[in-house]
Amino acid sequence: MKTENDKPIARQKRRSASQWAVAWRRFRRNKAGVAGLIIVLAVVFLGLFGDFFAPYPAFPNPHYLDPLYKGDVRKPPSATYPLGTDGIGSDVYSDILHGTKYALYVGVVVTIITMAIAITVGAIAGYFGGWVDNVLMRFTEVFLVFPSLLFILIFVRVFTLGAGVGTYFNFLGISVPVGLTIVVLVLAIFNWPGDARMIRGEFLRVRELEFVEAEKALGAGNRRIIFRHILPNILSSIIVVASLTIAYAILLEAAVSFLGFGDANTMTWGQILENNFNYMQTAWWAELFPGLAILITVFGFNLLGDGLSDALNPRLRD
Amino acid sequence: MLESNRAKGGRAGLPNRLRGFLGSSMFRYIIRRLLYMIPVAIGISIIAFITMYAAGDPVALATAGKPNLTEAVRKALTAYYGLDKPIPVQYLNWLANILQLNFGKSLYGGQPVNHIIGPRIWPTIELQIVSLLIAFGISIPIAVHSARKPYSKEDVTVTSLSLFGVSMPTFWFGLILIIVFSYMLGWLPSAGAAGNPYLWWGNSTLDTIAHLILPVTVLVYVSLAQNIRLIRANMLEQLRSDYVLAARASGISERKVVYRYALRNAITPAVTFLGIALGGMIAGAPMTEYVFGWPGLGKQYVQSTLNLDFPTIMGITMIITVMTLLANLIMDILYVYIDPRVRIR
Numbered sequence: 001m002k003t004e005n006d007k008p009i010a011r012q013k014r015r016s017a018s019q020w021a022v023a024w025r026r027f028r029r030n031k032a033g034v035a036g037l038i039i040v041l042a043v044v045f046l047g048l049f050g051d052f053f054a055p056y057p058a059f060p061n062p063h064y065l066d067p068l069y070k071g072d073v074r075k076p077p078s079a080t081y082p083l084g085t086d087g088i089g090s091d092v093y094s095d096i097l098h099g100t101k102y103a104l105y106v107g108v109v110v111t112i113i114t115m116a117i118a119i120t121v122g123a124i125a126g127y128f129g130g131w132v133d134n135v136l137m138r139f140t141e142v143f144l145v146f147p148s149l150l151f152i153l154i155f156v157r158v159f160t161l162g163a164g165v166g167t168y169f170n171f172l173g174i175s176v177p178v179g180l181t182i183v184v185l186v187l188a189i190f191n192w193p194g195d196a197r198m199i200r201g202e203f204l205r206v207r208e209l210e211f212v213e214a215e216k217a218l219g220a221g222n223r224r225i226i227f228r229h230i231l232p233n234i235l236s237s238i239i240v241v242a243s244l245t246i247a248y249a250i251l252l253e254a255a256v257s258f259l260g261f262g263d264a265n266t267m268t269w270g271q272i273l274e275n276n277f278n279y280m281q282t283a284w285w286a287e288l289f290p291g292l293a294i295l296i297t298v299f300g301f302n303l304l305g306d307g308l309s310d311a312l313n314p315r316l317r318d
Numbered sequence: 319m320l321e322s323n324r325a326k327g328g329r330a331g332l333p334n335r336l337r338g339f340l341g342s343s344m345f346r347y348i349i350r351r352l353l354y355m356i357p358v359a360i361g362i363s364i365i366a367f368i369t370m371y372a373a374g375d376p377v378a379l380a381t382a383g384k385p386n387l388t389e390a391v392r393k394a395l396t397a398y399y400g401l402d403k404p405i406p407v408q409y410l411n412w413l414a415n416i417l418q419l420n421f422g423k424s425l426y427g428g429q430p431v432n433h434i435i436g437p438r439i440w441p442t443i444e445l446q447i448v449s450l451l452i453a454f455g456i457s458i459p460i461a462v463h464s465a466r467k468p469y470s471k472e473d474v475t476v477t478s479l480s481l482f483g484v485s486m487p488t489f490w491f492g493l494i495l496i497i498v499f500s501y502m503l504g505w506l507p508s509a510g511a512a513g514n515p516y517l518w519w520g521n522s523t524l525d526t527i528a529h530l531i532l533p534v535t536v537l538v539y540v541s542l543a544q545n546i547r548l549i550r551a552n553m554l555e556q557l558r559s560d561y562v563l564a565a566r567a568s569g570i571s572e573r574k575v576v577y578r579y580a581l582r583n584a585i586t587p588a589v590t591f592l593g594i595a596l597g598g599m600i601a602g603a604p605m606t607e608y609v610f611g612w613p614g615l616g617k618q619y620v621q622s623t624l625n626l627d628f629p630t631i632m633g634i635t636m637i638i639t640v641m642t643l644l645a646n647l648i649m650d651i652l653y654v655y656i657d658p659r660v661r662i663r
Contacts, residue, residue, distance in 0.1 A: 032478065142358055147600050147642065150635055153623050154369050247485065254487050255605055259620050273490065284497045291490035299485035306481065 023236070026311040033307015039300025046097060047104040054094035059267050064090050074283040086272070086286035087279030095272050096293050102268040103250050103297055105176070106184055110249035111242050113188035118195035119238065123226055125196070126203025136200065140193035148190040149255065155186040156261045179263025187252050195241055202234040236312035243305035247298045254294050269294050351650065355643045359636070363416075366635045367409050370628045399425070399629075412632070421633035426625045431633045434618065439637065442603060442614035448530060449537035456538065457545035462581060464546070465553035476546060483543025492536045492609035499532060506532055509611030533610045552584035586653065600642055 027033050046053075057063050067073070067081065068089025077084040083092040125133040159182045168175040206212065207230065215225055256262055257270030264271065269290040276286040396402050399422075400411060415422060421431035464476040500508035507529050556562065557580050565575045603616030611617070615634050622630040 142361060147603075147638065149604060150619065150638065151365070151369070153604070153620070154366070154631060157623050157626065158369060251485075251487055255489060258487075258489050259604060259608055260624055270487075273493070277493075280493060280497060281501050284501070287490075287493050287497065291487060291493065294490065295482075295486050298487075299482060302481055302485050 023311045027307055030307045030310055032303050033310065036300050036303025036305075036307055039296060040304050043100060043297050043300060044104065046100040048101070050097035050100045054091075054097040056091045056094040058094075058098040059090075059265065064094070067091055074279060074286075076283075077285055083289045084283065084285035087276045087283055092272070092286050092289055095267055096269065096290055099267055099269045099272060099290070099293070100297075102177075102180060102266060103253075103294070105180070106187070106253040106268070107246035107250045107301070109181075109184050110187045110191060110253075111245045113185070114191045114195055114245055114249075115238065115242055117188070117192040118199050119231075121192070122196040122199025123203055123231075126200035127207060127222070127226055127230070133200070136193075136196060140197045143190070143193040149252075152186055152190050152252070152256060153259065153261055155189070156183050156256055159186065160261075160263070177263055177266040180266045180268065183253060183256055183262060184249075187249055187256075191245065191249065191252075195245060198241055199234065199238065202237050203230060206230045206233050236308075240305055240309040240312060243301055243308055247301035247305065250294065250298050250301070347654075348647070348651065351647050355640075355647070358643060359639055360413075362639045363413070363632070363636060364409070366632055367405075367412070370632070371405060399423070416636060421636075422629040424622075424627050424630050426622070426627040426630070431629050434622075434630055435615065435633050435637060438613060438615050438618050441612060442600075442607070442616060443641075445530070445533055445537065445606070445612060445614060446600065446603070449534045449541070452534060453538045453541045453545060457542050458549060458581075458585070460542075461546045461549035462553055462576060462584075465550045465557060465584075466576060468554055477550070480543040480546045483539055484547075486540075488536060488540050489605040489609045491539060492532065492606060495532045495535060496609070508532075510613070533606050533612055536606050536609075549584060553580060556580040556584045600638055 027037075051058065056066055065088070067075070067085045072081065072085050073089040074087060075081055075085045081091050081093065083096065086092050086095065121136055125136040160179050167178045169178055169181070170176075212225060212229060215229055220229075253262070253268060254270030254273070257268050258274045258277075260274055262268060262271050262274070272290040273287055276283060280287050400408060403411070412422065419432070421435065423429065424431055424434060460476060464473045467473055496508045499506045510529060557576070562575055562580055565579055566572070600616075603614065604620050605616070606612065607614045607616035608620050615638060619631065619634045619638075622634065
């Protein structure tokens with residue numbers, strides 16, 4: 001009995017490994033996708049180790065204003081300050097390096113929460129249908145129609161009132177800014193409906209395939225069908241959407257910070273842009289380079305997402 | 319063959335069908351869609367109302383920075399704004415006032431919200447409509463051209479540029495335009511709507527245009543990228559279908575095949591998307607208006623939300639909701655006109 005059960009599983013594993021290998025081979029041929037992957041890897045590297053390359057420390061450390069004490073406020077890019085100094089006299093190059101980890105934090109955590117909610121809701125709606133499906137569809141329609149940025153701004157403003165700006169909480173030995181985390185949670189709350197709709201569609205599609213019917217005939221429970229059979233089959237779509245969601249979350253956080261709603265004590269790229277908005281005429285470099293950092297990072301994740309989409313879902317090509 | 323006949327027949331039969339639609343069924347459809355908007359609008363208003371109260375007592379929040387205020391003054395303020403009543407009662411009162419187009423008084427300065435919002439509605443609509451028209455005028459020919467030769471050099475340029483477009487923060491693109499065209503070149507005004515502090519390019523019409531150019535460019539570029547990606551994808555799908563092959567085989571000119579048959583079918587999904595794109599543009603309004611100091615609803619919204627001026631926030635939220643829903647309704651009606659296959663029940 002046992003040996004008979006083991007055999008198909010082993011075979012299935014080998015086949016699934018080769019499926020990913022095929023996707024990787026297809027992905028490797030896609031220049032844009034590989035470029036995206038390289039950008040993403042570079043951003044991840046800078047997110048992890050960028051602090052060590054920065055000539056000046058990050059914001060709470062008073063030495064971040066050392067250029068100011070040398071009288072170097074709003075200095076254009078030079079050998080000393082590769083990207084110039086900003087409106088209050090800190091080094092733009094260091095600020096951007098320090099900001100990389102926040103961009104990644106926002107992108108990754110928003111995406112994890114978004115996907116967790118979206119997969120749960122999408123799976124229930126797509127698999128069981130019925131009133132859950134109806135409610136979800138009406139709900140996501142409202143979200144698709146209504147400009148959610150407006151609600152994101154109110155929520156962020158209201159929820160950051162209670163939390164002290166500039167406070168941190170400890171997560172596995174890393175101190176995480178509370179204000180930025182609130183922004184992340186609000187973004188996730190407003191981001192999941194679109195993704196849930198997509199996952200619901202995938203569930204609807206796969207639910208009707210023969211192998212699910214066969215599994216049902218063999219007496220498998222709903223949970224087994226959802227987790228062991230349908231989810232692995234739509235994993236590729238989930239990976240693609242996750243990559244695009246990271247890009248979108250980074251853009252949204254930058255907008256929220258730029259409009260003055262972000263955590264003023266956490267120098268995300270959007271926050272640097274906001275701080276220098278009034279010095280735009282005299283220190284354009286402090287607006288140009290942080291924005292370029294956002295653009296390149298988001299572009300990288302978008303390229304990666306498109307490349308993954310081509311490699312994993314060839315039938316969706318074009 | 320059948321498909322191509324239908325494409326021809328659809329075109330010839332369109333005016334007649336339209337006349338039919340203009341009868342009672344179209345009217346009923348519009349009425350039903352208007353009724354459908356009511357629960358959505360009420361839902362959004364309830365969410366907004368609850369959010370306000372999630373923050374705590376609005377008066378305490380609005381006066382948080384002013385320790386000199388006595389308890390009596392706070393109480394008087396609470397009574398003045400009707401905040402001493404139970405929340406459902408407050409909501410119903412507010413709703414009743416809204417239906418009479420009275421949005422209450424601002425917590426920030428105390429002037430009627432109508433006076434704050436009123437003059438800002440038109441500048442926002444002006445910006446949105448101009449951008450939307452230009453965006454669609456440009457994106458259709460580019461997308462069609464790009465789809466006709468997929469994976470050619472031009473196509474790759476267009477697709478990667480549009481991916482670049484969706485990767486760019488809206489507001490940052492605006493900042494760069496201001497830096498280049500206002501500060502460095504001095505060609506265009508950096509902020510405001512018109513006539514402030516002097517007329518650009520001599521007269522007031524040109525002045526209005528001068529002020530519109532940069533914000534419209536930003537809004538167009540942002541929606542352009544999305545539109546091109548969408549229309550191109552639809553166009554590719556249509557150009558591969560059998561009726562196009564049949565039309566080409568029967569010797570119809572390539573131009574006619576592309577623009578008359580394929581484009582017509584590719585454009586219909588884009589019209590639905592136009593509604594969503596409009597929502598996106600309105601959502602982008604706070605950023606664009608903030609960057610360009612445009613005196614519209616979006617800029618006021620940012621200001622009022624930072625000030626926690628709840629009656630104004632609610633007022634703008636409701637106006638934008640209604641604007642978005644109406645725009646979507648117009649798109650849906652357009653859809654019926656463009657695509658003869660859509661029948662309204």
